[in-house]
Amino acid sequence: MSVIKENILETLAYFDMFDYPLTRAELYLFLQQKHSFEVFDNALQRLLDNGVIHQFDKFYTLKNDHHLAVRRNEGNKKAAELTKVAEKVGNMLIRFPFVRGIAISGSLSKNFADDNSDIDLFIITAKNKLWIARTIMHCFKKLTFLVNKEHLFCMNYYIDEQQLQIAEQNIYTAIEVCTLIPLQGDTVFEKFYAANSWTRDFLPNKNMRISSAKPVRNRFFKNLYELLFNNKAGNALDNKLMKITASRWLKKTRQKRLNSHGIIMAMDTGKHFAKPEPTNFQSKLLARYERRIAYILNEYENSLSN
Template identity: 30%
Template sequence: MSHKHILATIRLAHHFGSAFTPEQVYRYLRVKMDEGEFSNRLQELLDAGRVRRQDGVLFTAEVEEAFRQKQQWSRELFGKYRRILGAICRAPWVRFVALTGANAFESCRKVDDLDLFIITQKNRLWLCYLLLVLISKLLGKRGVLCLNYLVDEAHLAIEQEDYFTAVQLMQMIPLTANGYYRQVMEANPWVFRVLPNARPVTELNPRYV
């Protein structure tokens, strides 16, 4: 049964065109599992050839080449729009910005958009939305920004409480170093019931700073 849950979580990453590290697989298991048991069951899958580990991430054999290409495209996309993302982070009424979706999973296509989670100042959500539309239009990037989540700081609870939303929240990559990421996690305790092994990130990903 443990093997089944581990394989299902590895394939979840493949569903998004991505791949998980062992730590991420453990984090996104649907069932509570001791870390020692997880390590033993994962090693059994590796020894049996059902899973392969390459450069720190886990694959079923058929997806590795596609993942490498999408990972490269994802990092190039972030580099291309780094300055725009920096401007958004510093924009009036913006309190928090994170990458979500394909950007967070590093599974972008060659031509893709930026999937964002943005928190605005209280009672400034629509004003902030109009400002972001104006910024993207002035920069000629109207179709690049995709606001997957746009919430104000007084309403951080996410209504859709399911496994895939929980994974999206845990996988997001914060671009701002402040207390709002922690507040999002505290406002959505259901995430840790759905993902009983998950823990919030404690520092920014250096690749996306």
């Protein structure tokens, strides 16, 4: 099998795990190796002609299921509506102390939503103040439960300006980084993308979006609060909040408490980050992806020999 055909199948295999067919342009952007569009287009047509992949409307998929195109179109419409809400959420949360950047992550950043979708948010904080910022934001989130709006404030991934590079570097994290939709913090996201240029090793055709982020405005009360904690006492408080939060999450993990997606609750914590434990969803997804690719390539080789 040619490299370009293998790349196409690998890309479709990844997004098919989420029942998300791709347009021709998207498929090209998410290829894991660099190819000319002409070579890509010819290989794509051959795979279509041989019945290896399927096209429904403007979407391509490995699954012979037209409903996937219908589902995607509906999901894109709902995503457009939910993104407008996310922009308002970002406008609110950027006012919190030590928050420097906010981006949409998760399925919404891939332009998909359904009736049960959350607004997943990626947060960048000031250096060494992540845990103060996170604690204040999550105290606010407690209030959103009172009005059933908690799904609009899923602040589940934090990093600070001290450590902008994502530690895990694989196809999953590369896609997550490259599909972020920055809402606030144009300057900090320029630095973030520069620190994560490794994503080009996995997605050489995909450009990361900075232009969508607004510049952070100076606000009197935010600046005043930050001034009060930009000292040794503030650093001590940040360390204390990190230890308290890590201890509470470890307890949840040991009790095998499940989140709304049926996954054991676990958080990976450090001075400069707070994120979902990668050995849970991420590792399982990558293992599933490898099995899926092996199966698809094997089926393709068998079809050629018959």
